[in-house]
Amino acid sequence: xxxxxxxxxxxxxxxxxxxxxxxxxxxxxxxxxxxxxxxxxxxxxxxxxxxxxxxxxxxxxxxxxxxxxxxxxxxxxxxxxxxxxxxxxxxxxxxxxxxxxxxxxxxxxxxxxxxxxxxxxxxxxxxxxxxxxxxxxxxxxxxxxxxxxxxxxxxxxxxxxxxxxxxxxxxxxxxxxxxxxxxxxxxxxxxxxxxxxxxxxxxxxxxxxxxxxxxxxxxxxxxxxxxxxxxxxxxxxxxxxxxxxxxxxxxxxxxxxxxxxxxxxxxxxxxxxxxxxxxxxxxxxxxxxxxxxxxxxxxxxxxx
Numbered sequence: 458x459x460x461x462x463x464x465x466x467x468x469x470x471x472x473x474x475x476x477x478x479x480x481x482x483x484x485x486x487x488x489x490x491x492x493x494x495x496x497x498x499x500x501x502x503x504x505x506x507x508x509x510x511x512x513x514x515x516x517x518x519x520x521x522x523x524x525x526x527x528x529x530x531x532x533x534x535x536x537x538x539x540x541x542x543x544x545x546x547x548x549x550x551x552x553x554x555x556x557x558x559x560x561x562x563x564x565x566x567x568x569x570x571x572x573x574x575x576x577x578x579x580x581x582x583x584x585x586x587x588x589x590x591x592x593x594x595x596x597x598x599x600x601x602x603x604x605x606x607x608x609x610x611x612x613x614x615x616x617x618x619x620x621x622x623x624x625x626x627x628x629x630x631x632x633x634x635x636x637x638x639x640x641x642x643x644x645x646x647x648x649x650x651x652x653x654x655x656x657x658x659x660x661x662x663x664x665x666x667x668x669x670x671x672x673x674x675x676x677x678x679x680x681x682x683x684x685x686x687x688x689x690x691x692x693x694x695x696x697x698x699x700x701x702x703x704x705x706x707x708x709x710x711x712x713x714x715x716x717x718x719x720x721x722x723x724x725x726x727x728x729x730x731x732x733x734x735x736x737x738x739x740x741x742x743x744x745x746x747x748x749x750x751x752x753x754x755x756x757x758x759x760x761x
Contacts, residue, residue: 563590608741
């Protein structure tokens with residue numbers, strides 16, 4: 458038997474297999490498939506392709522079907538009559554066509570906020586696709602391979618529309634003791650705030666407005682991850698964008714991004730402090746594990 462692991466997150470679905478496990482290309486050669494669906498030219502486009510074209514058709518895409526997994530009809534233009542469960546089915550269909558030759562047993566890690574109702578819908582989708590699911594595991598448990606004796610263990614996962622902070626109880630077995638959620642303050646919110654900030658800086662310093670045309674706005678979203686990566690090791694990074702007649706360069710500092718996200722990460726810290734307080738184990742140090750999405754952030758976002 459060959460085991461395949463699928464990490465379910467609207468920020469980007471991942472798959473891994475092998476010994477030792479390795480990430481697999483699942484979406485146009487990419488190793489991550491974001492939870493985006495776009496209605497264009499009478500067709501539904503899923504994953505990376507939908508994300509890369511979303512700003513060209515802002516009213517024709519959705520990225521909420523994994524977060525709001527249900528059988529209720531969508532009223533959004535171009536998606537009328539569809540349900541979030543149908544879109545989730547189509548997204549997994551695209552990925553499973555690539556992955557089905559990779560493993561004959563599948564374990565799916567899921568957000569800690571998923572209820573039995575969500576898991577029931579997901580199992581129904583998997584059965585319809587003939588995905589041989591052996592079980593579901595909360596992402597926080599699946600991502601905690603190391604033990605930290607005499608420490609309080611927390612796990613942070615930032616999805617598109619929510620942040621999850623999980624308190625893990627260490628003992629003979631690792632248990633998901635408590636999950637706290639910050640709704641409406643996920644990657645989608647952070648990226649929107651950062652993109653607006655970058656656009657404002659372009660207008661202020663160059664008079665070039667990237668929101669003037671959808672192609673420039675899409676370029677802001679496409680290039681932002683690289684800027685965040687540069688800020689991991691530098692206090693500033695340069696944002697380049699090609700206008701109609703000339704190229705524009707904009708120096709961006711860590712402080713600009715930190716200011717826009719400060720309230721969000723302060724709320725994360727407050728929740729962790731409240732969970733520590735409620736545990737009554739103040740004397741123990743805390744360990745915070747983070748998913749791969751947060752690894753791309755400058756570490757000072759989480760510590761400062």
